[in-house]
Amino acid sequence: MRNIFALIIFIFTVQLSNAQVKEAVSSSEILHQMEKLKNTTRVLYMAAHPDDENTRFIAYVENGKKFDAGYLSLTRGDGGQNVIGPELREGLGLIRTQELLKARSIDGGQQFFTRANDFGYSKNPKEAFNKWGKEKLLSDAVWVIRNFQPDIIVTRFNETPGITHGHHTASAILAHEAFGKAGDKNSFSEQLKWVNVWQPKKIYWNTSSWFFSRNGGFDEDKYISEDVGGYDPLLGISYTELAALSRSSHKSQAFGTAGSRGEEVEYFEYWEGSDSKQKLFADIDNSWSKLKGGSGIQKEIEKLIKEFNPKKPENSINQLFTIKDLIEELDDSAIKKDKLKALEELIINCAGLYNLFYTSNPYGSPEDKISANLELVNRSSAEVEFISASLANVEGVNNESVALEYNQVEIKKLVFNIPQDFPYSNPYWLNEPSDNGLYIVKNQELIGKPENDPSFTATVVLKINGKDFKFSSPLKFKSSDRIKGEIIQPFYVVPPVSIEFLEEVSIYTSSGQEKEISLNIKSLKDNASGELSLDLPKGWEIVENDKKLIFENLLKDNSKTFSIKIKSGTKPGKFSLKATVQIGNVEVNKNVQEIQYDHIPNQVIIQNAEQQLVLADVQIAGSKIGYIEGAGDAVDEALKAMGYEVENIDIESISPEELKKYDAIIAGIRAYNVNEALQIHYGKMKNYMESGGVYMVQYNTTYSLPDTDFWPYPLILSRDRITVEETEMEFINPKHEVLNYPNKITNQDFEGWVQERGLYFPSNWDSHYEPILVGNDPGETPKRGSLLVADYGKGKFVYTGLSFFRELPAGVPGAYRLLANLLAANPQH
Structure with missing residues (x-):
């Protein structure tokens, strides 16, 4: 029973969410880390x-x-x-x-x-x-x-x-x-x-x-x-x-x-x-003696371990300082750097020192004043004195020295202004536009690093047992939740507002077409006021609008939506629509994407606020589409951009009769892998097709797929794929309906694809299926399973591994045209 309890405690320690404070470690883990000091x-x-x-x-x-x-x-x-x-x-x-x-x-x-x-x-x-x-x-x-x-x-x-x-x-x-x-x-x-x-x-x-x-x-x-x-x-x-x-x-x-x-x-x-x-x-050679001047370090570490008292870990602090002094005298090396970091953590842990540098806001913007607290608690009998706390390159310092009495909370305040030219907290490898191969990182010293350094870090100086001790404490955002309790997250520097187009791509199907485009202005600080402007491609224009695109006194985390009617130009292709907000003398043209999951710290991506405009001849047949959720894609958003009315379907609760209202139904990527309700109720889709419906299934994998035939006729999935996105796709039967109605598909529709043609194609299938396309990567045999179509009852079934989930957000015109054909009922029906 004792071992089970110890395992639970250890799992809690190492798996503690990054969104919470990691408390001081146990004496057993301290000893474990001391033993690691021996090895180089x-x-x-x-x-x-x-x-x-x-x-x-x-x-x-x-x-x-x-x-x-x-x-x-x-x-x-x-x-x-x-x-x-x-x-x-x-x-x-x-x-x-x-x-x-x-x-x-x-x-x-x-x-x-x-x-x-x-x-x-x-x-x-x-x-x-x-x-x-x-x-x-x-x-x-x-x-x-x-x-x-x-x-x-x-x-x-x-x-x-x-x-x-x-x-x-x-x-x-x-x-x-x-x-x-x-x-x-x-x-x-x-x-x-x-x-x-x-x-x-x-x-x-x-x-x-x-x-x-x-x-x-x-x-x-x-x-x-x-x-x-x-x-x-x-x-x-x-x-x-x-x-x-x-x-x-x-x-x-x-x-x-x-x-x-x-x-x-x-x-x-x-x-x-x-x-x-x-x-x-x-x-x-695993010893310290391989480092010049390191021969005496091994003996001192052995002494540290031998004399360690798990009930009084603070008794080891002076010996840790002795080892630290010896290592600091060595020539620079990776061993020296990492062992000094380990020693810093051991001294903090042996002193039972709690420290948290925090503020009550998750974000700040350049020129904002930030009020932060440094909380310190000495939970040991060691003599600990606070000397100072300061921020590099920022006017923020507290040098009111005070002794940290046993188990008494000491709060030190640091107030500072974020400099006007302080960079946003965008992941460093995303700061420059990248091509298909390599992220552009101009600073050599950033290469290899997994993430950005914290936005702000306090350098804290203490005296512990009379010895100077310096360590770094990153600024965090601290909050409390009635369910999760205390939550600690990174603090980020962001623009004062975030500009978000509600659709990643807008599809125009004819020159001079007028279409409403919507975007949100979300305030990331209180009382934001400003004016929105758009930078349109040549030949495109805003339909005359009397209202100014302004927002006033927008409270933090509140948004204002603007809907603007834009008329397309005459030249087909892909274009960029850019948005800018003027707030006083500050110009903001960024979108802040927030990524939040319980198992990782909150993240932000800060990119230019822009939307892709696509002018292409895309005809659709039918109007109402049902979408069954899979493992996550933006195909449903693309369908809306094409002009379809799209509704998400709960396949478990919907009746066969209700399904009939949809002109076509499409399953998201890997829907049969992750949607258990679809696995159980797939018979509803057969009934839907029998009565005349069009059902399109995007790729699934054999991994985690139950050994059940979910398709109207047998087919066998494989790992076949075409990875070269420029691969020529030949039409097996150019007269087939899906290549001709309502759009005439040509080789031009396969230009500009990104990342791949498709993946996880079926390798074998029943004779009721008709393969539509054939292609192959260089040096490989032709693959015919990227797109299969079969009549079923009065309706149609489509199975495809083509990467619509990548091509549609990338604004590939041909992908939209082909998708419209796949969702169209056969003309003869």
Whole structure:
């Protein structure tokens, strides 16, 4: 029973929501961290995406071996799908970045990224390198190695193309090449302004039987093995249980994982480095003596551990200062930097010191006055005195020294103005427009960092037992909720208002067409007043409007909606409509996208306020569309932009008779994977088609799909896809209705597609289905399953893996035209 209780307490500690305060850690965890001080070995794991990392291995390295582990993910997962909400592209990348940081906070590792933009599935590394630019990605990998200074590099994938995702293979190739170049002063020598060369000792591939599943032949005896399934009594949890908690942070990918116990063997193939091929960590000097001047540190750490009293952890503070002084005398290195950070946390934890620098507002804007509190509580018998708190580059300081008496709350106030030119809190990799391959990051020192530094950080100076002690405390937003209790979130600097177009794309179907476009002005501060103006493309114009586009004294978090009638120009194509608000002498042209989920801190993306205008010949047949929710896409919004009346359907409660009011019904992406009600009530859709309805199903995956035939006629789903978005799509039967009514589809309609043609195509199907398109990626056999159409009763069934969920928000005219055809009833019916 005691072990179960300890496990619950530990899980609470490591999984505590990032939206809440992490209390001082227990003495057992303090001792665990002290034992980590002894070790200087560092391991860098490399792969391509969030979720690729082997959390079992990272948890074992960090908590079993008590080494320092890092994970370098080439991408932020921007090109994937989202099972918990509507965010895609940049928003999804930000969510997955935070999920990785949550995972690392659980297993203990550090997190790094390159500038690579996840452009979607790639079948080989050549395509990936062509998109990204291999040398730039190699430079990023070398930069991270030179900063983290690992002894060992471990890859999740090998260098053989065709076995797995092309990004995966690319990550292994980059890891191997960076292993050799990081120690070469002639490789990326421009980096040496900030870092020194660094040569890791060894590199391995973390293999498994999965890589041999196609051909068999996995021989365990050929590889180095390491049992990562141990148990740590100080933490009250096994490394595999810890790894499951870490992996379950990837909620946007539905990767919740049950914990496992007992032996868990990982296998490694030696690639290059020092001679020993029998043990993973052989030939690695793990002592402090390998650092110049470090020989005495090991002895002092041993003394620290031996004399530690779990009932009086503050008794260790003086010894921690002794070790800190010795480490500060060493030459600069990654070991020195990280161990000093660990010592800072140990001193704070041994003193039971609670500290929180907070304000009552989640946001501030340039020129705002911010009133913040620094709360300090000394919960130990250590002698602690507050000396000062200050903010870098901002006039905000409190230097009223005072002794922090035992368990007494001390509040120090800091009032400061946000400078007029202070940058907004946009994720740094999104500050510049990016192409399809690489995010543009002009500041070399930002490359590799997982996220922005906090907007403001207080430098707090104390005296602890007579010794000067300095630490940083980031500014947070503190609030209280009747359900969740105390909530702590990041503080962000944002514009005073956010401008949001209610539709991402507006579709015009003829020149000179007049259409109402709506946008919201949301105030992010009290009493905002200003005037809205629009920057239209050449030839487009606002229909004469007597009212000024003004708003006055708009309260914080309140919005005002403007509906403006705009007449299209005469030239077909894609255009941009930009919005600006003038508030006094401040011009704002930004939209603030807020991303809020319970498992990660609140996030913001601050981008230009603009809407895509598309002028294309799009005819629709029918008017009322039913939409069945799937895993999250914006197809329903695109349908509204086309002129359809769209209603969301609760398939569980709606009657077969009520379904008949819809001209067509469309299921969101992966609807059968995530919508259990649709799985149960799919018979209603067969009745709907029998009576004449059009039912279109977007792609689903075989993963988590029950072994039930949900389709009017049998079809078998596969992982077939066409990843090259420029691939020519040929028409199998050019006379088929879906290529001719109500729009004549031509090859031009497949121009300008983004990321891919489609994914998860059926590989086999009943003869009732008629395939419409055929295409293939370079070097592959033709794929005919991207779009299948079948008559059923008086109606029509469409199954498609075409990526409408990507093309419609991107404003691809041909995607709108083809979708209108798929939702149209057959003319003969």
